[in-house]
Amino acid sequence: MTNEFVSQVFEAVDSGDAATFVGFFSEQGRMVFANGEPMIGPAQIEAGVQAFFGTINALRHTVVREWVQGADTIVELTVEYDRLDGRTVTIPAVTIWHVDADHRIDDYRVYFDVAPIYR
Template sequence: MSKIDLVKKAFELVEANNVDDYIKGFTEDAIYKISNLDPVIGPAAIKEFAAPIMDNFTSVTHDIKNMWEQGDIVFAEMIVVYNRKDGKSFDIPALDIIEFEGDKVKKLQSFIDVSPIFA
């Protein structure tokens, strides 16, 4: 499976709100950095960070515009669509840089401005 395929599978798990399987794709010392928030380290901390956030939405989808694989790094340009439980929807542009160690994510950094979805 290519690194791009692994990223697409991870996005599908987010879209299915399957945090338990999502975190299995990370190394034990993975760095998870979203926006200007402090980095989160390791699968357990990623789950603790992500699970309550996902509870705010009826769905989150990734409209992938471009993906590039360079060695152990995947670059994903996309629009992330957040559908809040109050019926509001937000299309937020993002660029993720995902570094792999083998078939697991070693570092994920997402350049995204999530402030509108929590306003």
């Protein structure tokens, strides 16, 4: 059974709602997506996520396993991407985040190989 907060985070992403997704972050929140440069703060994170959404038609996360230990969460996923060329690819991924005392994400990292989305 998936933790409610985990479900909310990935539902926001899967709906393409960058504004709702960034609402989970603290003002000092940091996000690193694959091998990209860190995005710091809600404005940068929202712009980066919105830019990524513009490179795909849709995506769907399926939680394989999750581990929540105190303020830290690790989620193993498969992510199905609908590419702009009409093809669909499924990629394994791991997302790790930490929440602050206000239960806002202050560090969010996504580990996966983006190459299949674009080749």
